[in-house]
Amino acid sequence: MKRFLAGAVVVLALAASMPFFFHNEYFFFAAYVVLQFIVLATAWNILGGYAGYVNFGTGAFFAVGAYTAVALYKAFALPLGLQILAGAAASGLLGFGVGMLTLRLRGIFFSIATIAVAIILETVVVNWHYVGGAKGLPTMRPADTPFFASHTVWLFFVMAVIAVIAVGAARYVETSWIGRGLRAIRDNEGAAECSGVPTLRLKLGAATLSGALMGAAGAPYAQYLSFIEPSSAFSLNYAVNALAMPIIGGMGHWIGPVIGAVLLGTVQQVVTVTISSEINVLVVGVLLVVFVVGAPEGILGLARKIRSSRKP
């Protein structure tokens, strides 16, 4: 635990000092996206990797966080910290709700329900004119920026803090009795229930935590882009990435989604800028299938295999 805290402090200090080394705003812009994906991938992995319940609706949880933040900002001019908390709360509630509906059934029903929730919520938001409906809402960034020179850098730092919290939460879940219970559920839910694991409660807890973290990642979104509109906030891209990154990185350990997010996120940013953004999306899909078929344990699994084959 102490090592993790120390590492977290180092990471945040590094993040805070970045503006002294990089002066190109695009670096922070892109890095924000990568950090955001670290949060989304880690959050997804809590339910998907540890417990085995696949969430296809990451876009919905993300967008709920974003739109909650926007709505509250428009109504009450809440500061960013409260927006993030509100976004997390809203998405956590959503995770809990979807869980209540479907986690009592077999795994695939939960996955289908997450797709359903994504489309339904997108339709609701499209019809909700207070937050702009289908044509979107331009949001103004607040005039003053605490601590840092530019707003982009500030948001980057905020997202770094959220990422550290998310990874910390995932690590806590993984190493505690909660993680053991989730792993038991993933391996054989019936046996877990018979052994006394409170399966429904653990699944609901994981779904709520996962949703809340995704909402927290989504809350700064409107400020980041100065504009929010449903089809990009609810984009299927988030779902595919949140699924692909833990699978590519490795689902069993909290560092897997981080590896996957950093790798895939950076590749995507590079491809978007150099080749085209449609190809970028195709790359994710292809990598996902390749890894699911060839390296199901992800990069962590490959590393483990290489290490064990080197032993005498």
Added chain:
Amino acid sequence: MPHVAHPAFLVLGAFATYLVASYGIDPLLAGLMLMPVFFVFGVAVYQFYYATFESRGTDQGLRGIAFFFGIAFIVQVGLILAFGVDQRLVDASYIGSSVEFGEMRVPQRMLVAFGVALALTTTLALYLSRTFTGRAIKAVAQDEGALRLMGANPVRIKRWAFGIATATCAIAGALLIVIGPVEPGLDRIYIGRTFCVVVLAGLGSMSGTLVAGLILGIAESIVLTTAGTAWAPAVAFSILLLVLGVRPAGLFGR
């Protein structure tokens, strides 16, 4: 089998029909011609899926879903890259004209689609209940071990079923593009409709899907005319969630 890529194959079928029809062939005929092609494609996909997943154990459920999701995504993006995001339609003699029934006017292409769909569903229902392979397909879903003891090879049966399912995507895709314009992002909406109909009917009930399809169609039309087009995509999914919450076995399921 968690085949979430089915609607993607459906849209693929629609676009394939569009391609073939652009040579001047009637779209329904094009759909029929594409059926064997899609059957082979389906068999190939299943063979790949089986070799990499099912033969390695049953804890691969998550990977199976992820695999099909990836395939669906690749199909969708591939279609966008190949055809662009515009909508495509086809032309045929029965598109654009309507038939009068007393005071109502029904577009002819809807009637054609309805007729073909009805014929297809009835054929499939008969096939599943009257022929040996058909009954084997139903059996493999109920109890694979018992089926093996009865002398049928479950892998071959599942492969055959998957092939048939993909072949129906070809003709269904043709019907889709006959009814209205098609664009690559459509598979997201059709995932909802497909799963809604299947869950509402109850897994394993072929005749139930007709009833469920009708219910969904009527519900969507009502919502379309009362609340407006923006709410229509949510109807299928809302019904789906309702059924899952209230009666997960569906109307006719076991």
